[in-house]
Amino acid sequence: MKYYLSSYKFGNQIKELKSLIPQNNKIGHINNSRDWVGVDLERANKHQQEEIDVLNEIGFKAVPLDLKKYFHKTEELNSTLNSLGGIWVSGGNTFVLRMAMKLSGFDKIFEKLKNRDNFLYGGYSAGICVLSDSLKSIEIADDPNNFPYKGINKPIYKGLGVFNYSFMPHYDSDHFESEAIGKEIQRCIDNKWLFKALRDGEVIIIE
Template sequence: MKYYLSSYKFGNRVDKLIEMLPQGAKVGHINNSKDWTTANPKIRNNHLKEEMEFINSLGFISEHLDLKKYFGEENKLRNKIASLDGIWICGGNTFVLRQAMKLSGFDNIFTELQKRADFFYGGYSAGVCILSDSLKYIEFVDDPNDFPYKEIKETIWEGLNLFDYGILPHYDSDHPESEEIEKEVKRCIDNKWLFKTMRDGEVFIIE
């Protein structure tokens, strides 16, 4: 699988992003990190629309891939993702995103997708933090006790385990969460946890 991992939005390597997928590629946009209980639906939908329009402007075909529609329907989601060339996962609450991934079976499907050299995984903030072995690194940035889905009422601490360290976005950046990220960096150092920081605009690319 190919990865385009940005600290915030699409970052400063959009030129590379265009090269990572063929023109006309189908990209599923996963917005479930913005399902937190106090989210403003209008703002959430506006962000979704803006990002999908941007993806389309790059020559790709985006569609909203709402994991809520696949809760308890893992095979249905697996078949849907098989029809796509890639996914884009936006920022928000990483713990909420993890719940949606668990309930839909996305976490199991992700393990299978890693074997596909042609599949694209792009995202920012929560969409990147979710790839760590644990969500402990961002416990005081995202609320781990927000449960918007009735099926889950306990925090899931395990990430998707692509990385055995934490990724801390928005570091030393003009972002509302930058101050809290600084505190998380100190906590990682104090606990001797491995981590990497990302400044807004920065992108990690894995091919």
């Protein structure tokens, strides 16, 4: 799996993102981090369409991939993911995103999916935070007790486990979560937790 990990939106390495487009350029846009209780659905849907439009301009064939449609339908989700060349995971609430990944079985599928050399995982903010082994370092910036889905009423702190450190997006940036991220970083320092801070615009690329 290849990774394009941005602090916010598509970051400042669009040229490099274009070079990562797989041969199968159909990509699923996951927007479930915005399913939290109290969300403005119209705004969330508009936000998703705007990002899909950008992905298509870059050279992808982007389609919505709503994990809610696959809750308790892991085999169907597995089939859908196998038809794609990548996914783009949007920002929002990391804990809500993690819940959707559990209920859909995405987290189990991911264990095999991450071994596909020709598959792209792109995303930002919550979409990259969920890749860490633990989500304990992001609970100030993101509310862990927002439960929009039936069947889960406790936070999930176990991440997807790709990285043994936490991502701290929006660090020292003009973003409403920047102050909270500063507090998260201090918690990481105080507890000797590994982390990597990213300013908005910055991107980590792993091939």
